[in-house]
Amino acid sequence: MIRKMDSSPIRLRNCSKTYGDGTIAVGPVDIEIAAGETVVILGPSGCGKTTTLRMMAGLEMPDPGGHVLFGADDVTRLPIEKRNVGMVFQSYALFPNLDVLENIAYGLRVRGIGLAERSARAREMMGMMRLEPFAERRIDQLSGGQKQRVALARALAIQPRALLLDEALTALDAKLRDTLRTEIDVLLRRLGITTVYVTHDQEEAMSLGDRIIVMDRGKIVQIGSPREIYHRPGCRFVAEFVGTMNRLPGEVRDGQFVTKSGRIPCRHLDPDCREVMFRPESVTIADPAECDLTGRVAATFFLGDRTRLVVDGIGDQPVIVESESAGEFVVDQIVHLKVRSAAVHAF
Amino acid sequence: MRHGIGFWLQLGFTLLVSAFLMVPIGMSILAGFTENYFRGPSSGLTTRWIVEVWERYGDNIFLSLGIAASCLVVTILIGVPAAYVLAKRQSRLSRMFEELIILPVAIPGLATALALVMLYGTFGGFRSSWTFVLVGHVLYTLPFMVRSVLAVLSSIDLRTLEEGAASLGAGFWTRFWTIVLPNAGSGILAGSLMVTTLSIGEFNLTLLLTTPFTQTIPVGLAVAYTNARLELGSAYTVLFFAMIIPLLVAMQIWGNPSRTSTKRKRRALEKVVSP
Numbered sequence: 188m189i190r191k192m193d194s195s196p197i198r199l200r201n202c203s204k205t206y207g208d209g210t211i212a213v214g215p216v217d218i219e220i221a222a223g224e225t226v227v228i229l230g231p232s233g234c235g236k237t238t239t240l241r242m243m244a245g246l247e248m249p250d251p252g253g254h255v256l257f258g259a260d261d262v263t264r265l266p267i268e269k270r271n272v273g274m275v276f277q278s279y280a281l282f283p284n285l286d287v288l289e290n291i292a293y294g295l296r297v298r299g300i301g302l303a304e305r306s307a308r309a310r311e312m313m314g315m316m317r318l319e320p321f322a323e324r325r326i327d328q329l330s331g332g333q334k335q336r337v338a339l340a341r342a343l344a345i346q347p348r349a350l351l352l353d354e355a356l357t358a359l360d361a362k363l364r365d366t367l368r369t370e371i372d373v374l375l376r377r378l379g380i381t382t383v384y385v386t387h388d389q390e391e392a393m394s395l396g397d398r399i400i401v402m403d404r405g406k407i408v409q410i411g412s413p414r415e416i417y418h419r420p421g422c423r424f425v426a427e428f429v430g431t432m433n434r435l436p437g438e439v440r441d442g443q444f445v446t447k448s449g450r451i452p453c454r455h456l457d458p459d460c461r462e463v464m465f466r467p468e469s470v471t472i473a474d475p476a477e478c479d480l481t482g483r484v485a486a487t488f489f490l491g492d493r494t495r496l497v498v499d500g501i502g503d504q505p506v507i508v509e510s511e512s513a514g515e516f517v518v519d520q521i522v523h524l525k526v527r528s529a530a531v532h533a534f
Numbered sequence: 535m536r537h538g539i540g541f542w543l544q545l546g547f548t549l550l551v552s553a554f555l556m557v558p559i560g561m562s563i564l565a566g567f568t569e570n571y572f573r574g575p576s577s578g579l580t581t582r583w584i585v586e587v588w589e590r591y592g593d594n595i596f597l598s599l600g601i602a603a604s605c606l607v608v609t610i611l612i613g614v615p616a617a618y619v620l621a622k623r624q625s626r627l628s629r630m631f632e633e634l635i636i637l638p639v640a641i642p643g644l645a646t647a648l649a650l651v652m653l654y655g656t657f658g659g660f661r662s663s664w665t666f667v668l669v670g671h672v673l674y675t676l677p678f679m680v681r682s683v684l685a686v687l688s689s690i691d692l693r694t695l696e697e698g699a700a701s702l703g704a705g706f707w708t709r710f711w712t713i714v715l716p717n718a719g720s721g722i723l724a725g726s727l728m729v730t731t732l733s734i735g736e737f738n739l740t741l742l743l744t745t746p747f748t749q750t751i752p753v754g755l756a757v758a759y760t761n762a763r764l765e766l767g768s769a770y771t772v773l774f775f776a777m778i779i780p781l782l783v784a785m786q787i788w789g790n791p792s793r794t795s796t797k798r799k800r801r802a803l804e805k806v807v808s809p
Contacts, residue, residue: 244701246697246700266700267697267700267701268700268701268702268703268704268705269703271703272701273701274697274698274701276694276697276698278691278694280691280694280695280697280698281698282695282698282699282713282717283690283717284713284716284717284719293699293702293704293712294702294703297699297702297703297704297708297712298703338698341702342701342702345702345703
């Protein structure tokens, strides 16, 4: 049985974090997360995403002037144990001295809930996470995926106002990560709980987030839906960090972007633009008559539903093309490419 | 199975070394039960020396046990929190403190004892009471408690465990009692066995700290060997063995935290394989 959870909106207002030695982990950021929304904070390691999450959790105190609000409550000064948030750590942080059931019931035990009731509620959580067979197992007898499910059940058992996940799936292998990601996604939507998920994995961010906050060097560089982030990157960093991006040097002449191997008609470009970017799937294989660029196939990767081509001789770096065409390509073959001009970005 | 000459040579050597270690112990024990050591066991076996030791030095035994127990309590009360702080704060200062508490083990016990006597010798009541010996024992055994607890606490991700507990609503003391202490358990046990054994057997430092009224077992043993019959001293040794060997065995079984954890892991593995 799954009940909707009563969860809070989260707001960070002017929150920055400077460490004792003067390093600024997070510049002043403002973030608003609606109740029930799933937001992913995405960025490379050291970008301040975990520190931002820890400020929401109450594990780090923002510099003076910053405020953390859960709904109407200013929780800036409250330590984590008084904030009623569920937290899931990359390293699981399960208690080795307790078994699975006791781990899940720990938060309820701390709240002084009697043995019978807390066991019942912990078992309900275990049912939800399909953990019943493991109730009496010790933590070191669980696989990585089971551990992370226990960690999630433990965080949800206290009916938190928000769920905060710090690189929760990073330690798992790729296949398990996929399965668990789907599972978590379905669960969070059914529970309707405010969720903040920190990751450096853009694929994970795309599939989990209602919205993605991209961070770089302590600052928020873009906030948007996964589609916006992918199709309309706001800056060069986002364009390069999320997905694969081709870069092509050249210059703008008469509404066209002229490169050494051809020209792309692009009316929206700034006249001073010296470089354009586009995604592999924005390129199609075309007839020589109507093509923009011409190059030579350096490598091909058959991916089942499409073929990825690495094409040389266009710019300084090879251009990656994803073709859905059924045709076969061979190395050294000359290919003619057409770029969808609306999908060309310049920064 | 047939063994080559190498095997027999190795076995012989091992037995020789064992004999070198064991024969004196065996002789001592035998002497403790012999009527007259210079005439040998043919003079007859007896337990009267044991009884006499018990009558003469029984107080030493109880004093030693009392000091060891008090020493254990004090080292747990000081050592466990100290190890916790050292595990949580990895600064240069904490490393220095860690080295500092090792000092009484590194420098000769006699020097530590002299320093204590020079400092507190004039505090008559304290100097002549058993608590003066206790201070010396705590100084000497504390690093063993701190080190074993610290080793266990460093092997788990204490900070994240505590953050996990805090996120579930546990304040500092709740976390300390329900998460930190239980997970430090094997280290505390190992440290406790070590501290008790060391305290009972400590001689170097204790010799100067005791008075004729506060003699511990090892000091009494030295007195017995120098002042009384050899058989009496040997009987004393027998009693000492009877106390210390169970502790040593316990230490071998439960005392090594890394071994218990591998054993637990192995057990866990077996359970996973055949649930």
